[in-house]
Amino acid sequence: MSVELDLVPTALTQAIDELPLVDHHVHGASSHDLSRTAFEELITESDRPVPEWMTQFDSQIGFAILRHCAPVLGLEPFCAPEEYLARRARLGAAEVNRLLLGASGIGHFLVETGYRGEELLGPSGMAEASGSPADEVVRLESVAEQVAAAGCQAGTFASRFGEALRERTRTARGLKTIAAYRCGLDFDPAPPSAEEVTFAAGRWLADGGGRVRDPVLVRHIVWAGLERGLPLQFHIGFGDPDVDLRRADPLLLRGLIELAEPTGVPLVLLHCYPYQRQAGFLAQAYPHVFFDVGLGVS
Structure with missing residues (x-):
């Protein structure tokens, strides 16, 4: 029995x-290939140029890249950034x-396409590059802005947006909102009236x-x-300077969470730092709320 118990941790780890x-x-x-400046701009949430006297490799994400990504490319852990x-x-x-x-261990990617979609790989490109399935998460704000750009009248916006959303999400696995960035x-x-919209x-x-x-x-x-x-993801907390961090606290969503509960739609609180405790409370209190731990080690 003791031998079997000793084997359990190894089997579980495997x-x-x-x-x-x-x-x-x-x-x-x-x-596409990236210059050092372009690469460093992608590993920080700041929208300011990287000062000449510093490098974003001297950050937690920079250390992680050199520790975990460098060996995948055949280099020693913590090699020089230049190398x-x-x-x-x-x-x-x-x-x-x-x-x-391929080395990530990820078997399925859900790709949110609302950020720099024209520059980055979409679901099909991610699937080809990784060898794993990839599906789309559609950003609500992007659909609304595309409807406006295509031309519509105020009185038809709501219906045009509904039609566009149904079409864009025919094969999507989820939705996302960046309300935290746009208005807090x-x-x-409560849902607005048709007249208000x-x-x-x-x-x-x-x-x-x-x-x-x-x-x-x-x-x-x-x-x-x-x-x-579809499952609806909310950007929470940490982001670039465009977000007012004070208005990105998930506790501010409690009213919406309770009103949305009868729909049964899963609500996913993304990122959450520095509001992990608030997000954890909401996920514990409401069965339809889920807590993303992507920034839990930041």
């Missing part, structure tokens, strides 16, 4: 090591993507459309997403 992971929120890998970047350049973006994605999470949790859409379109920031329109697209029935 089972975990062999378990394919699902990355439920990933942006595509870069489809790592030179190896990436010699191999080329396609081979680097194949090696790193302290918006009225038309008025807000008229004001937005008269200003030329662009980024959807009006809280009424954000509320509308969030509720349209809930009606669509």
Whole structure:
């Protein structure tokens, strides 16, 4: 019996090591080679240029890249950043993507395509590069902005958005909102009336459309997403300087969480740092709320 018990931890560790992971929120890998400046800009949330006197490799993510990614490319752990970047350049973006994605242990990618979609690999590109299935997570704000850019009237915005959302999500696995960036999470949790949506859409379109920031329109697209029935991801907390961190606390969503509970739609709180405790409480208190631990080690 003691021998069998001694074997359990090893067997459990092996089972975990062999378990394919699902990355439920990933942006595509870069489809082209990167200069050092471009690479360092991608490993920080700052939107400011990297000062000449410092490097983003001297950060937790920089240390992680040199520790875990460098050996996959045939280098020693914690090699010099210059050596790592030179190896990436010699191999080329396609081979680097194949090696790193293949070594990730991820068996299925859910690719959120609303961020720099024209520059990064989409679901099909990620599937080809990794050898694993990849599906799309559709960003609600991007769909709304595409509807406006295509041309519509204030009175038809709601219906046009609904049609576009259904079409964009025919094969999608989930939705995402960046309400935290656009108006903060302290918006009225109730769905707006049709009249409110038309008025807000008229004001937005008269200003030329662009980024959807009006809280009424954000509320509308969030509720349209809930009606669509796919899991809905919320950006929480940490992000670039465009987000007001004070208004990205998930506790601000409690009203919406309770109103949305009868829909049965899973709500996923992404990132969460530095609000892990608040997000953990919500996930514990409400069965339809899920807590992403992607930044749990930051």
